[in-house]
Amino acid sequence: ASKCDFMFSDCVSWTFDGLTLPATKLAEDCYWAMFSGCKGLTSIPEGFLPATKLAENCYFSMFSGCTGLTSIPKDLLPATETAEGCYCAMFAGCTNILKSPVLHARVLTHECYESMFSGCAKLEEITFCGDQLNENVSKDWVKDIYTYGKFISTNKSLPNYEKGFNTIPVNWIIDGAAPEFDDLGKQ
Numbered sequence: 511a512s513k514c515d516f517m518f519s520d521c522v523s524w525t526f527d528g529l530t531l532p533a534t535k536l537a538e539d540c541y542w543a544m545f546s547g548c549k550g551l552t553s554i555p556e557g558f559l560p561a562t563k564l565a566e567n568c569y570f571s572m573f574s575g576c577t578g579l580t581s582i583p584k585d586l587l588p589a590t591e592t593a594e595g596c597y598c599a600m601f602a603g604c605t606n607i608l609k610s611p612v613l614h615a616r617v618l619t620h621e622c623y624e625s626m627f628s629g630c631a632k633l634e635e636i637t638f639c640g641d642q643l644n645e646n647v648s649k650d651w652v653k654d655i656y657t658y659g660k661f662i663s664t665n666k667s668l669p670n671y672e673k674g675f676n677t678i679p680v681n682w683i684i685d686g687a688a689p690e691f692d693d694l695g696k697q
Contacts, residue, residue, distance in 0.1 A: 530555070535563035543571040553581035564593040574602040586611035590639075592622035592647075603629040610636040616665070617641075623648040627655055634659035641665060645676040652679045661685070 531541065545551060551573070561568070573579060579601075587597070592615045601607060602625050610627065618640050626648070627633050633655045640647075653675040659682045673680045 530557065531559055531561075534561050536561045536565045536568040538565045539567045539570065540565065541569050541572050542567060543574065545573050545576060546571050547575040548573075549575070549577050551576045552578045554579070554583055554586060556583045556585070558583065559586055560588065562589050564589050564591070564596040566593050567595040567598065568593065569597050569600045570595060571599040571602065573604060574599050575604070576601075577603070577605050579604045580606045580608070582607055582609065582611045584609075584612055584637075585614075588614055590614055591617040592619045594619050595621045595624065597623055597626050599625040599628065601627055601630055605629065605631045608632055608634055612637045612639065612664075614639050618647040620646055621649065623651045625649070625653070626651045628653040630655045632656055635662065636660075637662040637664065639664045643677040648676050650675050652677075655679060657681055659683070 533540075554573075559569070582601075589596075596619075598621055601610075604627075607627075607630055610633065613623070613636070615622070616639055624647075627636070628650050631654065633652075636652075636659070638661065657679075659679060661678045661682045661684045663685050673682070678684060
């Protein structure tokens with residue numbers, strides 16, 4: 511366990527007021543659930559997480575349950591390679607975010623995106639740069655999110671993925687393509 515585990519979790523009223531996490535190389539479990547449950551947190555400042563060298567579970571559940579969070583900087587997650595479980599449940603239960611940060615990582619590892627946006631009921635846009643999506647890397651990552659939205663891929667060779675909780679939401683548009691609707695309109 512890290513000394514930063516749950517450091518500010520469940521803070522009722524929180525603003526960053528100049529706080530940054532300037533590390534560019536992270537240690538295993540380093541920011542585990544650091545701001546989890548901070549319901550008063552509404553935004554994250556630009557440049558807040560500059561790390562490009564990730565470690566196992568480094569951002570695990572970091573902002574989970576931050577129901578007041580509405581704004582995430584586009585370039586919050588600049589790393590181009592992930593580590594096992596690094597973004598697992600990072601924004602789970604953030605019921606008011608509309609757009610994901612750009613997921614810059616091209617090289618994905620086991621459970622790196624697991625449950626990352628699970629329960630983000632208003633999430634309607636994800637920007638993805640990776641080469642793969644499957645249960646091994648993104649199990650339940652879009653479970654219980656907004657029924658309709660847009661999946662933007664910067665990888666123009668993106669294969670035709672199956673849609674579902676572990677890949678691309680069922681009724682979402684992919685890079686501007688026509689949506690595929692299921693008979694109930696649900697994930």
